[in-house]
Amino acid sequence: MVGGPYYNVFLGRKDGLSSKFQIVDTSFPIPKMSLSQIISMFTDKNFSIQEMVALTGSHTIGFAHCKEFSNRLFQFSKNSEIDPTLNPRYAKGLRDLCVNYTKNPSMAAFNDVMTPGKFDNMYYLNLQRGLGLMSSDTAMWVDERTKPFVKLYADNQTKFFEDFARAMEKLSLYKVKTGRQGERSDFNFMPNEGLEAIM
Numbered sequence: 053m054v055g056g057p058y059y060n061v062f063l064g065r066k067d068g069l070s071s072k073f074q075i076v077d078t079s080f081p082i083p084k085m086s087l088s089q090i091i092s093m094f095t096d097k098n099f100s101i102q103e104m105v106a107l108t109g110s111h112t113i114g115f116a117h118c119k120e121f122s123n124r125l126f127q128f129s130k131n132s133e134i135d136p137t138l139n140p141r142y143a144k145g146l147r148d149l150c151v152n153y154t155k156n157p158s159m160a161a162f163n164d165v166m167t168p169g170k171f172d173n174m175y176y177l178n179l180q181r182g183l184g185l186m187s188s189d190t191a192m193w194v195d196e197r198t199k200p201f202v203k204l205y206a207d208n209q210t211k212f213f214e215d216f217a218r219a220m221e222k223l224s225l226y227k228v229k230t231g232r233q234g235e236r237s238d239f240n241f242m243p244n245e246g247l248e249a250i251m
């Protein structure tokens with residue numbers, strides 16, 4: 053619907069037998085992590101740095117709440133109120149948006165300020181212009197380990213779409229449960245029961 057590439061969504065990932073919100077925080081990257089920590093989260097799971105950069109191109113849509121990037125806007129450091137890697141006009145707009153975010157925590161900004169509702173390679177072009185929203189986004193352009201891939205995808209949307217699609221398929225198979233692992237609803241399912249319910 054937003055214009056991204058097609059990729060296969062394989063059928064039938066089974067549910068795990070437990071679900072704990074504490075585990076989410078330890079297995080997902082967050083913007084205040086260093087890029088080295090973020091890279092490790094991906095490479096530990098057998099995703100390459102290039103796959104990480106391609107997947108994070110998802111930040112071409114959606115939004116983030118002010119608390120995820122407010123450290124860049126207010127009292128950033130001793131020398132600078134605002135993160136100097138941010139485009140100054142963009143930073144001013146974000147400051148105006150987030151000025152009351154502690155009182156109003158639902159305030160959020162588009163991840164991609166230029167084409168927020170379109171799945172395209174604008175995320176990578178934005179990074180090169182100081183328009184990355186979270187510090188983890190900007191880091192991808194600043195750091196030499198990720199910069200070549202940001203350049204590649206900024207210059208070539210087709211390549212981004214191909215690599216993104218392949219990496220999403222790989223992600224969907226990550227730790228996939230097979231055989232008797234997970235919720236075995238497939239063993240309990242009786243096709244006739246379903247049909248009776250419809251008829």
Ligand code: HEM
Binds near residue numbers: 110
């Ligand atoms: C590289 C490290 C990453 C970090 C630090 C990160 C962090 C975040 C944060 C903090 C938000 C905002 C959440 C909120 O305020 O509600 C966000 C939004 C989002 N992220 Fe990431 N992310 C990363 C990589 C990824 C990857 C790999 C994907 C997809 C494969 C992804 C897809 C998205 C999407 C679609 C949104 C928008 C959600 C919405 O609009 O509700 N991100 N990300």
